[in-house]
Each structure stands twice: as C-alpha cells, then as structure tokens.
Amino acid sequence: MKTTFGEYIRLLRNENELTLTQLAAKLNLDSANLSKIENGKRDFDEKRLPKLAKIFKLDLTELRNEYVTDQIGKQIYETNCTKQLLQVAEEKAEYRRTLKEKVI
Amino acid sequence: MKTTFGEYIRLLRNENELTLTQLAAKLNLDSANLSKIENGKRDFDEKRLPKLAKIFKLDLTELRNEYVTDQIGKQIYETNCTKQLLQVAEEKAEYRRTLKEKVI
DNA sequence: ATATATTTGTCAAAAAATGACAAGTCTTAT
DNA sequence: ATAAGACTTGTCATTTTTTGACAAATATAT
Numbered sequence: 001m002k003t004t005f006g007e008y009i010r011l012l013r014n015e016n017e018l019t020l021t022q023l024a025a026k027l028n029l030d031s032a033n034l035s036k037i038e039n040g041k042r043d044f045d046e047k048r049l050p051k052l053a054k055i056f057k058l059d060l061t062e063l064r065n066e067y068v069t070d071q072i073g074k075q076i077y078e079t080n081c082t083k084q085l086l087q088v089a090e091e092k093a094e095y096r097r098t099l100k101e102k103v104i
Numbered sequence: 105m106k107t108t109f110g111e112y113i114r115l116l117r118n119e120n121e122l123t124l125t126q127l128a129a130k131l132n133l134d135s136a137n138l139s140k141i142e143n144g145k146r147d148f149d150e151k152r153l154p155k156l157a158k159i160f161k162l163d164l165t166e167l168r169n170e171y172v173t174d175q176i177g178k179q180i181y182e183t184n185c186t187k188q189l190l191q192v193a194e195e196k197a198e199y200r201r202t203l204k205e206k207v208i
Numbered sequence: 209a210t211a212t213a214t215t216t217g218t219c220a221a222a223a224a225a226t227g228a229c230a231a232g233t234c235t236t237a238t
Numbered sequence: 239a240t241a242a243g244a245c246t247t248g249t250c251a252t253t254t255t256t257t258g259a260c261a262a263a264t265a266t267a268t
Contacts, residue, residue, distance in 0.1 A: 002195055002196060002198075002199045003196075003199065004196070004199070004200065004203075065192075068183045068185055068189060068193075069185070069189050069190075069192040069193040069196055070193075070196055071179070071183070072176065072179055072180065072183065072185060072189075072190065072193035072196075073192075073193040073194070073195070073196030073197040073199070074196075074197070074200065075175070075176055075179060076176065076194060076197035077197040077200040077201060079172045079175070079176065081172055081173070081176060081197070083194065085169055085172060085173050086173075086176070086190070086194060088169075088173040088177075089172075089173040089174075089176035089177040089180060090177065090180060090187065090190060091106055091177070092106060092107075092108070092173055092174055092176075092177030092178075092181075093176075093177040093178070093180035093181040093185070094106075095106045095107065095108070095177070096108065096177065096178065096181040097181060099108075
C-alpha cells in the first residue's frame with residue numbers, strides 16, 4: 001500500500017460504493033471532515049480505526065499498521081528525514097526500548 | 105548519538121558545567137521544565153533549537169538532525185513500529201514526495 | 209543546618225486538533 | 239436550464255494537548 005491513509009479510505013469507500021455522507025455516518029463523522037481526511041487535509045482519528053475495520057471487514061492489526069506507517073511516513077516527509085537519518089532514528093527507538101527494560 | 109534528545113542536552117549542559125537554572129535562563133525556560141525535558145517528560149520545543157545551537161556552538165543543521173531523529177525515534181518506539189513497517193513508512197514518505205511534485 | 213541543584217505536581221494560558229455547519233463547486237439526470 | 243446529489247472549502251466554537259509558571263519536595267554538597 002503506497003498511498004496515504006486518506007487515499008486508502010477513499011479507495012475502500014469507492015470499492016464499496018459508499019458516498020462520503022454514507023461512510024461518514026457509519027464513522028460518526030461529518031462528511032465534510034471525511035472529505036478533508038481523504039484529501040489529506042486532516043488526520044483520521046486513531047480512535048475510529050476499530051470502526052473503520054469493522055465497516056470494511058478488515059483486520060484491525062493490519063489496518064493499524066497502515067495507519068502507523070502513514071503517520072510515520074508523514075513525519076519523515078515533513079521533517080525531510082533522509083534514509084540515513086531514518087537509520088539513526090531507528091537506533092534511537094531501539095535505545096528507548098532498552099531504557100524501558102531498565103525500568104522493569 | 106544513541107541517546108534521547110533530553111539526555112543529549114544534559115550531556116551538553118554537564119560538559120559546560122552549567123546548572124539547570126543557568127541553562128534554562130539562556131533558553132528562556134523554566135528550570136523545572138528543563139529538568140522535565142532532560143528526563144524525557146516533556147519535549148524540547150523546536151523553536152529553541154537555534155538558541156541551543158548558539159549556546160553550545162553547535163551546527164544548527166546537525167542539531168536539528170539530532171532533534172528530528174529523536175522525534176521520529178520516539179514515534180517509532182511509541183507505535184511499536186517494526187523495521188519492516190518502518191520500511192513501508194519510508195516508502196510512503198517517498199510517495200508523498202512524488203505527490204508534492206505533481207502539484208508543481 | 210544552610211544553601212544550591214534538581215525533581216515533581218499542579219494549574220492556567222497558549223496552541224493544536226476536532227466537530228459542526230454554511231456555502232461553494234461540480235457532475236449528472238430530467 | 240435547473241434540480242439533486244456528491245464533494246470541497248472555509249470558518250468558528252469546542253475540545254484536547256502542549257506549554258509556561260510557580261510552589262513544594264527531594265536530593266546533594268558545604
């Protein structure tokens with residue numbers, strides 16, 4: 001999946017032939033705001049992932065992975081983080097994991 | 105640099121034999137809050153990077169890289185993003201870059 | 209014990225994200 | 239042409255999150 005999360009939602013929505021209004025209702029969301037989400041002008045609220053998974057019968061874990069990779073991808077993009085720096089970031093994440101262990 | 109940004113600041117501060125209060129003053133910051141930053145309980149505000157670079161005579165670009173990798177590393181850690189997923193995230197960042205080009 | 213350094217908790221203010229609604233465009237059908 | 243439905247955009251109040259500030263507690267050294 002090499003799209004944004006918003007585009008992904010739109011894809012799902014079109015595949016299932018739902019209008020913005022219809023899907024928005026299922027998600028307890030304003031259709032105008034769903035439009036913004038699909039167009040990348042707002043973020044999808046993580047709290048709605050379970051609902052989204054249910055609507056389209058998706059595996060929640062996989063959907064959350066789509067979401068997480070979108071979020072991190074967005075940050076990588078916005079911060080102009082190069083692959084080299086991303087490697088460093090990964091090492092720092094690793095380091096944080098070791099910190100956590102120490103607390104235990 | 106495989107530490108958190110907060111630890112890095114503490115390192116710099118100790119190397120230069122400054123107290124929390126002294127460094128906080130230079131950063132226009134409350135010493136209590138600087139303490140929290142060093143201990144990872146708050147984030148360092150990006151707006152203060154130039155000041156921080158100046159105080160310790162660091163290259164701002166490199167410092168910003170330290171900051172960015174810390175931020176992304178934190179997100180990787182918090183979202184339990186595996187290396188495999190991080191690869192996907194990188195591809196999505198790439199994809200966003202292609203989107204940007206299209207707009208031009 | 210005193211003084212200094214650091215940590216922790218709390219809370220108001222500032223900033224950012226979200227919900228809601230109005231008004232706009234665009235397309236399609238009649 | 240216009241009416242209806244689908245989508246987009248702008249705005250603004252509300253909510254949530256982050257930050258600044260201060261007080262008080264703990265720790266460290268003299």
